[in-house]
Amino acid sequence: NNTLYFYNWTEYVPPGLLEQFTKETGIKVIYSTYESNETMYAKLKTYKDGAYDLVVPSTYYVDKMRKEGMIQKIDKSKLTNFSNLDPDMLNKPFDPNNDYSIPYIWGATAIGVNGDAVDPKSVTSWAD
Numbered sequence: 001n002n003t004l005y006f007y008n009w010t011e012y013v014p015p016g017l018l019e020q021f022t023k024e025t026g027i028k029v030i031y032s033t034y035e036s037n038e039t040m041y042a043k044l045k046t047y048k049d050g051a052y053d054l055v056v057p058s059t060y061y062v063d064k065m066r067k068e069g070m071i072q073k074i075d076k077s078k079l080t081n082f083s084n085l086d087p088d089m090l091n092k093p094f095d096p097n098n099d100y101s102i103p104y105i106w107g108a109t110a111i112g113v114n115g116d117a118v119d120p121k122s123v124t125s126w127a128d
Helices: 017-025 039-044 059-067
Strands: 003-009 029-032
Touching: 003 039, 017 029, 029 039, 039 059
Parallel strands: 003 029
Antiparallel strands: none
C-alpha cells in the first residue's frame, strides 16, 4: 500500500514537508490533525482498528493507549536511524523499551506572567 494515514497535532508539520516526503518515497500521506489528546483519543475509540497508520499522542497517552490495546508494537528493525536517537529520550517509564513509541518532538512549556499584575521576578516555579 502506498498510502500513509497520519494523525498528528495541529501545526506540527511544516508546509511542504509531506509533499516532499511523497516525492522522495512515492508514499501518499493522508494527513489529519487534532487539537488535544482527548480529541485524538475519542476519535480513535470510535474508528475501526487501523484507521490510521501513524498517530502522535503525548507520552501519558502512549501508556494509556498501550494498556488498552489501541496501538501496536513497532518493528524497530525497519527503523534504520533508530540507533541515532538521543539515548536520553529513550526507554521512558510510559514505554520502557520503546516498543510502542519513538521520540518525535521534544519541547518545553513556558510560564507567561502579566507584569502589571505580578512581579515577574517573584515567579520562579509552577507553584508560584
